[in-house]
Amino acid sequence: MSFTLLIVQTLNGLQFGVLLFLIAAGLTLVFGVMDFINLAHGVQYMLGAYLAVMFYALTGNFLIALVAALGAALLFGLLLEFTVFRHLYDRDHLEQVIATFGIILFLNQGVKVVWGAAPLSLPIPEILSGTVVLSPGILYPVWRLMIIGSGLAVALILYLLVSRTRVGMLVRAGATHAPIVSALGVDIRRLFMIVFGFGTMLAAFAGVMIAPILSVEPGMGDSVLILAFVVIVIGGIGSMRGAFIAALLIGLVDTLGRSFAIDILRLVMPPSPARTVGPAIASMLIYVLMALVLYFRPAGLFPAKGR
Amino acid sequence: MVKLLSSVAVMALMIGSAQGPAFAQEKLKIGVVTTLSGPAAVLGQQLRNGLQLAIKDNGGKLGGREVELFVQDDELKPDVAVSKAKALIDRDKVDFVVGPIFSNILVAIMKPVTEGGAFLISPNAGTSNFAGKDCNPHFFVTSYQNDQNHEVMGKYAQDSGVKKAFIMAPNYPAGKDSLAGFKRFFKGEVADEVYVPLGQLDYSAELSRIAASGADAIFVFLPGGMGVNFVKQFRQAGLADKVKFLSAFTVDESTLPAQKEAALGFFGGANWAPDLNTPQNKKFVESYKKEHGGAIPATYAFQAYDAGLLIDGALKATGGKTDNKDALRAALEKAPFTSLRGNFKFGTNHYPVQDFYQVKVVQVGDKFATSIDKKVFTDYTDPHAKDCKMK
Numbered sequence: 001m002s003f004t005l006l007i008v009q010t011l012n013g014l015q016f017g018v019l020l021f022l023i024a025a026g027l028t029l030v031f032g033v034m035d036f037i038n039l040a041h042g043v044q045y046m047l048g049a050y051l052a053v054m055f056y057a058l059t060g061n062f063l064i065a066l067v068a069a070l071g072a073a074l075l076f077g078l079l080l081e082f083t084v085f086r087h088l089y090d091r092d093h094l095e096q097v098i099a100t101f102g103i104i105l106f107l108n109q110g111v112k113v114v115w116g117a118a119p120l121s122l123p124i125p126e127i128l129s130g131t132v133v134l135s136p137g138i139l140y141p142v143w144r145l146m147i148i149g150s151g152l153a154v155a156l157i158l159y160l161l162v163s164r165t166r167v168g169m170l171v172r173a174g175a176t177h178a179p180i181v182s183a184l185g186v187d188i189r190r191l192f193m194i195v196f197g198f199g200t201m202l203a204a205f206a207g208v209m210i211a212p213i214l215s216v217e218p219g220m221g222d223s224v225l226i227l228a229f230v231v232i233v234i235g236g237i238g239s240m241r242g243a244f245i246a247a248l249l250i251g252l253v254d255t256l257g258r259s260f261a262i263d264i265l266r267l268v269m270p271p272s273p274a275r276t277v278g279p280a281i282a283s284m285l286i287y288v289l290m291a292l293v294l295y296f297r298p299a300g301l302f303p304a305k306g307r
Numbered sequence: 308m309v310k311l312l313s314s315v316a317v318m319a320l321m322i323g324s325a326q327g328p329a330f331a332q333e334k335l336k337i338g339v340v341t342t343l344s345g346p347a348a349v350l351g352q353q354l355r356n357g358l359q360l361a362i363k364d365n366g367g368k369l370g371g372r373e374v375e376l377f378v379q380d381d382e383l384k385p386d387v388a389v390s391k392a393k394a395l396i397d398r399d400k401v402d403f404v405v406g407p408i409f410s411n412i413l414v415a416i417m418k419p420v421t422e423g424g425a426f427l428i429s430p431n432a433g434t435s436n437f438a439g440k441d442c443n444p445h446f447f448v449t450s451y452q453n454d455q456n457h458e459v460m461g462k463y464a465q466d467s468g469v470k471k472a473f474i475m476a477p478n479y480p481a482g483k484d485s486l487a488g489f490k491r492f493f494k495g496e497v498a499d500e501v502y503v504p505l506g507q508l509d510y511s512a513e514l515s516r517i518a519a520s521g522a523d524a525i526f527v528f529l530p531g532g533m534g535v536n537f538v539k540q541f542r543q544a545g546l547a548d549k550v551k552f553l554s555a556f557t558v559d560e561s562t563l564p565a566q567k568e569a570a571l572g573f574f575g576g577a578n579w580a581p582d583l584n585t586p587q588n589k590k591f592v593e594s595y596k597k598e599h600g601g602a603i604p605a606t607y608a609f610q611a612y613d614a615g616l617l618i619d620g621a622l623k624a625t626g627g628k629t630d631n632k633d634a635l636r637a638a639l640e641k642a643p644f645t646s647l648r649g650n651f652k653f654g655t656n657h658y659p660v661q662d663f664y665q666v667k668v669v670q671v672g673d674k675f676a677t678s679i680d681k682k683v684f685t686d687y688t689d690p691h692a693k694d695c696k697m698k
Binding site for chain 1: 345346348349352478500501502503504506508509511512513515516518519532535536539540543544545546561562564565566567
């Protein structure tokens with residue numbers, strides 16, 4: 001367990017955390033502002049990846065594919081909002097869960113019909129496909145650094161948007177006192193639509209950025225969705241800052257846990273049982289973390305004010 | 308009284324006609340249990356396509372009888388598989404069930420199928436328990452015993468002078484069997500033995516460990532989507548030039564369409580490859596490609612095709628009859644067909660005795676496929692066969 005390995009694994013954890021943040025940010029906005037549980041959020045991440053693959057095949061340019069995929073994902077998100085979600089805002093949570101779960105089934109099957117069940121792939125843009133040498137023999141892919149960088153940039157932009165702009169102010173107000181905001185003459189439906197579209201685009205952006213690393217396949221959003229919910233629960237529902245901190249925390253805990261659990265257990269038990277127990281403990285860690293946070297701070301680490 | 312007598316007579320006639328000239332016309336019913344949804348759907352489709360192709364190439368018949376296929380999706384969930392297998396037996400009254408892809412499904416459907424009076428023919432999963440102490444007279448395997456492809460890689464690593472190997476598999480029974488199989492033949496140093504959660508997609512943490520371990524080879528068993536992700540990330544991490552890539556079920560024709568160049572030159576252990584040089588195999592690969600828009604078949608398709616041929620051969624031997632289970636079993640045991648792989652017979656445990664190869668990923672036109680590099684085992688019987696006391 002060398003120092004370099006620790007650094008590399010921390011980078012890996014950051015990269016995972018940033019990715020989770022991109023997904024959880026949209027989810028916490030939609031959940032916080034509109035009190036709407038959108039299970040279909042993970043599907044939008046999947047859709048972003050598929051759209052990028054499609055546009056890349058058409059244009060052969062990653063940047064164009066990225067922009068086109070974001071645009072198309074936004075349009076599709078708004079279409080969903082208009083046709084389905086809009087009618088669910090006033091219903092209770094159970095009905096929202098059932099309806100949006102239906103969307104998951106529908107879209108997972110839909111991408112299979114359109115693009116087939118076989119996994120697809122998106123190449124890394126040529127100039128970013130290399131590796132950097134962290135220390136002799138330890139390489140790190142530039143693309144993963146790129147994900148960290150772009151994720152942090154998005155976090156910064158979000159922070160400025162939410163805390164410094166008029167729309168951001170309305171979003172914050174809407175999260176805590178939606179009826180009052182509405183009474184003051186703000187078109188809350190339109191605000192909801194903007195928030196929803198933006199959240200969709202963030203999820204799609206995460207999908208595009210991860211597509212060169214993971215295979216693009218039906219159902220790829222389902223496992224991420226659960227983690228995104230864990231993130232917003234730990235961070236405090238509706239809190240952007242909470243989502244950011246919680247996402248990084250989960251990314252680091254999960255990655256460092258996976259890579260060092262066995263080594264740490266070996267100090268206290270023989271290697272063979274350590275090998276069996278280690279992975280089991282590692283995959284439990286984030287849920288243990290969630291349980292602890294909920295026990296000590298039931299509203300999450302950074303609860304949105306007024307909730 | 309006359310009325311009663313006549314109605315009894317009519318009934319007798321009806322029963323008689325239902326049983327009488329049945330065998331010539333009645334369709335042969337075959338159930339298929341395979342995974343057709345979720346990330347592993349590609350494997351399940353190969354299985355189904357392979358069997359369908361075998362029936363088509365035989366003019367829609369097996370053993371001289373028209374075939375009716377009942378295809379069921381097990382959703383990779385043992386409980387779903389059990390209820391669908393029961394439906395195949397009780398409702399559809401199938402004589403054979405062909406499937407599944409995954410070992411946990413096999414373990415689940417074994418009882419319902421074989422105790423329901425049908426023969427179970429596995430074109431892929433071949434767990435160690437059914438090869439050994441739990442071997443079953445109504446169960447046949449046209450693929451391999453699960454350990455074997457891993458053993459091929461272990462033997463190859465040993466023979467080619469690998470000094471230090473990093474080995475990794477999913478944390479479930481087949482994963483443990485896999486690494487045990489590799490270590491049975493590889494006697495060098497094991498740098499580390501890592502189990503990842505089944506279905507893990509991002510391997511950044513493990514890749515960093517591989518790089519830091521100083522291993523000169525890795526051996527992985529990461530089927531389906533897991534392998535697609537790992538291979539891409541392994542190449543991206545710049546490890547492909549330094550560390551020899553050995554694998555089982557990780558680079559094959561079902562995953563290569565997504566892995567593409569990233570898998571070029573990587574090794575696998577297998578009982579077959581599309582370029583295996585037998586006349587029947589050449590014909591099979593050509594007709595599969597024609598049927599499926601140029602897609603190259605993987606082992607799943609070829610093993611399902613062989614399952615079709617096995618049923619065909621056995622039924623020809625019994626004159627198309629399936630009612631005498633002992634006669635049918637005896638016919639199946641003789642493996643009366645020419646396998647696409649050439650050399651093939653059943654061991655006492657109804658698992659194949661066959662050759663194994665080290666295969667390598669090559670480019671064929673604009674597609675990628677495995678290609679036979681070297682024969683590693685000849686007429687190899689699995690290590691569990693000796694524990695089988697077949698009744």
